[in-house]
Amino acid sequence: MNIDTLRFPHFESPPEVDALRQEVRAFLAEELTTVKPVMRSNTWDGVDPAFSRKLGARGWLGMTLPKTYGGHERSMLERYVVVEETLAAGAPVGYHWIADRQSGPMVVRLGTEAQKHKIVPAIARGEACFAIGMSEPDSGSDLASVKSRAEKVPEGWRLNGTKLWTTGAHRANYMIALFRTDSSPDAKHRGLSQFLIDMNEVSGITPRPIRDLTGRRHFNEVSFVDALLPADALLGKEGDGWKQVTAELAYERSGPERYLSCFVLLTELVKILKGGNANAEILAKLGKEIAWATSLRNMSLSVAGMLSAGQDPSLQASVVKDLGCHFEQRLPGLAQELVELEPTLAGTGVDYQQVLGNLMQLAPSFSLRGGTLEILRGIIARGLGVR
Numbered sequence: 555m556n557i558d559t560l561r562f563p564h565f566e567s568p569p570e571v572d573a574l575r576q577e578v579r580a581f582l583a584e585e586l587t588t589v590k591p592v593m594r595s596n597t598w599d600g601v602d603p604a605f606s607r608k609l610g611a612r613g614w615l616g617m618t619l620p621k622t623y624g625g626h627e628r629s630m631l632e633r634y635v636v637v638e639e640t641l642a643a644g645a646p647v648g649y650h651w652i653a654d655r656q657s658g659p660m661v662v663r664l665g666t667e668a669q670k671h672k673i674v675p676a677i678a679r680g681e682a683c684f685a686i687g688m689s690e691p692d693s694g695s696d697l698a699s700v701k702s703r704a705e706k707v708p709e710g711w712r713l714n715g716t717k718l719w720t721t722g723a724h725r726a727n728y729m730i731a732l733f734r735t736d737s738s739p740d741a742k743h744r745g746l747s748q749f750l751i752d753m754n755e756v757s758g759i760t761p762r763p764i765r766d767l768t769g770r771r772h773f774n775e776v777s778f779v780d781a782l783l784p785a786d787a788l789l790g791k792e793g794d795g796w797k798q799v800t801a802e803l804a805y806e807r808s809g810p811e812r813y814l815s816c817f818v819l820l821t822e823l824v825k826i827l828k829g830g831n832a833n834a835e836i837l838a839k840l841g842k843e844i845a846w847a848t849s850l851r852n853m854s855l856s857v858a859g860m861l862s863a864g865q866d867p868s869l870q871a872s873v874v875k876d877l878g879c880h881f882e883q884r885l886p887g888l889a890q891e892l893v894e895l896e897p898t899l900a901g902t903g904v905d906y907q908q909v910l911g912n913l914m915q916l917a918p919s920f921s922l923r924g925g926t927l928e929i930l931r932g933i934i935a936r937g938l939g940v941r
Contacts, residue, residue, distance in 0.1 A: 560870065560934075565856045575639060595816075595908075616677050616678030623671060652684040652686060653682045653684040653728075655809065660789065661674060686729070690715065691716055702733050710783050713733060713781040715733065716775060717731060717775070723753070729751045729776075733747060746795035746796045768915045813850035813851065813854065819909050820843070826906045869933065895910075
């Protein structure tokens with residue numbers, strides 16, 4: 555076992571970002587004054603295009619992207635501060651979330667000059683909504699088993715197949731999707747390529763809703779039937795899709811969304827327990843969860859530091875996602891154990907009860923985001939040399 559590959563170097567938040575943190579907090583306190591805790595508990599699934607544009611106007615989207623393409627060339631840590639504060643406050647960041655987190659950096663790194671000049675400024679303004687086309691029916695999180703096909707034709711590329719669990723595809727302006735460009739038996743990994751798809755311009759693409767337990771349309775099944783893309787829709791090099799998508803997943807798996815999706819519940823739980831409802835045993839259990847949250851934050855910050863240094867923290871990101879998912883899915887059950895108030899979705903309950911009722915229905919889906927836990931543990935095992 556090579557344990558050295560799983561180190562999380564300490565990454566300290568420098569004092570100069572404190573002013574930014576306070577600025578973001580003041581902005582959120584004003585913007586979210588009338589937003590109820592139950593709505594905030596939707597965290598990064600909450601969608602408000604107007605709010606996204608306000609963040610863009612502040613210069614808080616596309617923060618690490620080059621100024622040449624409309625970004626702001628600020629540090630990875632400054633972006634981390636904005637992301638952490640918006641998530642902790644339960645701000646509705648879902649419209650710009652994927653674009654700002656991973657699609658923008660992908661377009662900057664792999665897109666054409668025309669794509670960069672057109673798309674990246676829109677991302678920085680909070681006006682671009684992206685979806686990710688990775689998973690497929692019957693393939694689980696095994697991306698190497700992708701069967702959806704991209705065929706090279708004189709006009710460009712013709713796509714056929716289906717993508718599943720595609721967040722926000724029904725409202726997305728663009729999708730970055732993984733398709734098979736080589737179906738040879740020995741081309742499992744090297745036969746994959748990524749494509750940048752303009753969802754408003756390409757016909758033959760149909761998103762269908764997969765509603766969650768709350769009735770919201772969040773996930774989608776997206777079918778491609780002879781969808782014709784221009785030649786320059788190929789993102790990066792043909793056959794490099796596997797390498798590109800694994801690098802992309804480091805952005806998706808390591809951020810503060812991996813331990814802050816239930817943070818509003820934790821804050822409401824603390825408020826309830828402050829009312830004299832906590833004995834030593836309850837406080838010990840609550841303290842254990844706060845220690846978990848603190849450890850996950852330090853690990854996530856470490857990954858942010860490695861990304862900013864140009865390193866590949868794919869293994870560490872998988873660990874953060876795995877542990878963060880357990881933490882988030884454990885919180886609703888712990889809350890029920892510690893407080894004798896039933897979860898509810900009715901408007902008659904206190905804020906804590908409504909937040910708990912909402913997250914009890916949302917938390918089971920957290921395992922799907924960024925890859926199932928079984929796949930992540932396989933990645934971790936291979937990275938440690940035990941598989």
